[in-house]
Amino acid sequence: MRLEKDVFGEGAMEALGVAFSSALKAGMVVxxxxxxxxxxxxxxxxxLRGLGYQGPVKSPTYTIVEPYELSTMEAYHFDLYRVSDPEELEFMGVRDYFSEGSVCLIEWAEMGRGILPEADVMISLGLIKQGRNVLLESQTEKGNEALNVLRDIITS
Ligand SMILES: Nc1ncnc2c1ncn2[C@@H]1O[C@H](COP(=O)(O)OP(=O)(O)OP(=O)(O)O)[C@@H](O)[C@H]1O
Ligand SMILES: [Mg+2]
Incomplete structure (x- = not known):
């Protein structure tokens, strides 16, 4: 399934994230x-806000991964921009982050090709005038269910 939305401004982008969070389930990879x-x-x-986290969310560009202990699940936010060799991911034990009890949100996943699990949902962001075009595509049955829920939320 495929959902597309034009989003204008940072606040609206966060709001879409909040909406998406209520469709997310532990074990999913985005x-x-x-x-x-x-x-x-x-x-x-x-x-993360939608999942109940109130603190600051910084880009984990230098730490590669930032963990969040949430009440319902664990979340891991990855930014692989600075990863130059997939071996770095092996060394940090990247596979251990993926489990049925955690949700993984990954920026620059192409740096981990061949090592990371496939995405349940792929979110692609592109520039439009004064905003961003957001395309959400499911790649698994779990992802499909999540986007079905999200569609009901954003069209109601
Ligand atoms: N829908 C939107 N419309 C307009 N501006 C936006 C929108 N969403 C985010 N921005 C702005 O874009 C800027 C960059 O956002 P952000 O850091 O989330 O990008 P990123 O894709 O994570 O970048 P990087 O690849 O460097 O990690 C911020 O100033 C943010 O406010
Ligand atoms: Mg970023």
């Missing part, structure tokens, strides 16, 4: 694609 500054981290901030 890739966020789009150029530098397209709003990937902003969307993740909204998702």
């Amino acid at each position: 890739y966020l694609e789009g150029d530098l500054g397209m709003g990937k981290t902003t969307m993740v901030r909204g998702i």
Whole structure:
């Protein structure tokens, strides 16, 4: 399934993240694609807020992964922009982050090709005048169910 939405401004981007969070289930993997500054981290901030996290959400560009202990699940926010060799991901034990009890939100997932699990939902962000075009595509049955829920939320 495929959902598309034009989103104007940072607040609206976070709001879409919040809406998406209520469709997310533990065990899911989400890739966020789009150029530098397209709003990937902003969307993740909204998702984490929606899952009940109130603190700051910074880009894990240098730490590669930032963990969040949420009441319902664990979340891991990855930014693989600075990863130059997939071996770095092996060394940090990246596979251990993926489990039925955690949700993984990944920026620059292409740097981990061959190592990371496939995405349940792929979110692609592109520039439009004064905003961003957001395309959400499911790649698994779990992802499909999530986007069905999201569609009901954003069209109601
Ligand atoms: N829908 C939107 N419309 C307009 N501006 C937006 C929107 N979403 C995010 N922005 C702005 O885009 C800028 C970059 O956002 P963000 O840091 O989330 O991008 P990113 O894709 O994570 O970048 P990077 O690849 O560097 O990690 C921020 O200033 C944010 O406010
Ligand atoms: Mg970012």
